[in-house]
Amino acid sequence: MDRRTIFRGWLLPVILVLPQLAVTLVFFWWPAGQAIWSSAIRADPFGINTEFVGLENFRDLFADPLYMDSIVRTVFFCTAVAALSIGVAMLLAVAADREIRFRSAYRVLLIWPYAIAPTVAAVLWILLLHPQIGVVGRWFNRIGFNWDYKLNGYQAMTVIVLASAWNQISYNFIFLLAGLQSISRSVVEAARMDGAKGFFRFRTVTLPLLMPTVFFLLVANLTYAAFDTFATIWALTGGGPGKATEIMVIKVYRDGIMNQDIGSSSAQSVVLMAGVIFLTALQFRFLGRKSGAT
């Protein structure tokens, strides 16, 4: 059964693989190695005086209650963003999956936000929600709702969750719509003939069949929320007020770039890297098994 073609020679395969390896090496292994190395060092910003301190940077980090707060805040933020953006995208996708008029125009409009740069999106949200200049923000204050996300940490968190989730909805929408369309009509029609209606049919038939897509999106959204939201948050709140919106990437940037504390910043990057490796492993394990079974 096993019919493999074995090519002779090793030069061609090596040449063919080399670019890929080089890219991985230059853009992944090298910087990652640098980060791990810097995390074990204490140095002045210029690197003139360096001292190997082993795990001291990590010890300092985990002894710092502010860092633990930051981890908890990040987990909450990522969960909220993923839940909100997948939830809303699901509603939109289910609605768009039906036969409706102007369906394609509707879909294109839904995909638009994905093309907006995070910083621009942040500015749009500021123009909406800013307590002094934002349309909605000013309205909140006029009707007597005390809205000031520059001072109220909970409101600030709400703002960054909204802005980050909104930016990701289009992406989720595309995948969910594709997932919905790949579900065989006959299965859905069979369920319908058996009398399964509306939400019940969605929960018992559509959703289980959509699960691989949802799971993939969950991991993608968590990673997105943990990393790619930086520009949005930085422009909206800069991590404030207090530390109310300082999630882990913001802290990495603040400590490394603003405060020039390369050691601690690198240690934090390594912690984040561990998080991503964990998420990716999870994804490979579950999705890998699913596709392996069929």
Added chain:
Amino acid sequence: MKRRTMLAGAAALAVSPVIAPGARAQAGKTKLVLWHAMTGVNNDEMERIARDFNAAQSAAELQVIYKGTYPDTLTAAIAAWRAGQAPHLVQVFEVGTGTMLGAGRAVKQVWELVKETGAKIDPAAYLPAVRGYYSLTDGRMASMPLNSSTPVMWYNLDAFETAGLDPTKPPQTWQEFVVDVRALKEKWASKSQDLMASTSSWITWAQLECYGAIHNVPYATKADGFGGLDTELKINAPAFVKQAQRLLDMAKEGTFKYTGRDNAPDPIFRAGNAAIGFGSSADRGNIARDAKFRWAAAVLPYDPELIKTPNNTIIGGASLWTMTTPTRTPAEYKAVASLLEFIGQPAQDAMYHQHTGYVPVTLAGYELSKQQGYYEKNPGADIAIKSLTRGTVTENSKGLRLGRLPEIRNIIYEEFEKALQGQQNAKQCMDTCVARGNVVLRAFEKATKA
């Protein structure tokens, strides 16, 4: 195919030097590169300096390159130095001074440059409050002052009139201030939800750092950090707690509104939404452009219960640092020195001052602007200089020499925001600032001494 293009691009990036090809000088000229963080009008002014310098002499060719925000520029310069590609000069914001002084052989301080090249740069020509910030304790200059400003109190003359206050008599003391903002709130700000009696940009710089200087109260031990790395914050002293309490009380009363960190509140005064807005004197150009009301500036208020004769305020802005590379030649340093001499000329300094809104950094530049009648045509443009030259410069008003000062400022913002939300009182707020700030100072001390 895409991947190969990317690789080729990466290779090209790696090979090409950091300095842009545009910097290629004409034969025989020494090429000088300066990295800066100036935008808008101030960026045009950097280009103007390069044009004038290149026209004024033939030995060197200066190119100025915008590198992003102040922190971005500093980070880029540090990375470039590590790669042996540092620019000749880099503009570093005042709070980065501590970091740059710890940079050892990465920089060549002005006094070293003068010694090596025989350049004529006289520290005494510079305003004491400016010079002090960028000098060592013994008076030797470390970096070259470029753009300096100081916090002032911008106020809306129309609002003052509406509130029945005399527009020619802005509050001089904090006691008067507290009373005046009440009138402003009742008779002016109450007209619309958008209006507020007062707000402040740069809470850290304007309301605490300068507050210490004005009242001759130490901000940190060891002469505000000038005396050694083992300095500790003193901002939980009664004078600072009193000031924090005053701001918190006014916020509660609705006569002061916190509207963000650093210069984020600037647009609020410009839009006419605040009767009084503390901010940098360098915002003058923007206010002149945007304001649709009559405005003026005044020096920061003081508290007569703490001091009878208030002192100068502290500068902000940035200075130029000379950087080294392993291959830099004496001719290049000579060219750097000639550029520093050039921008210190009274005519250049006065021009820079009048074009940008920053203060003249030399006494001669100030005199020249006076002679040219600049302050008659632009009343109030000299408030910043008056503020900087008020009283005598003491060790508490020279400036701050604290490592990682941006981080400490950030801590203060965070804690003050918590206090404004009612999570802690003024004393607790300042105590926490000191405790958290000292951790940062110790980390800086360890890293620099290591």
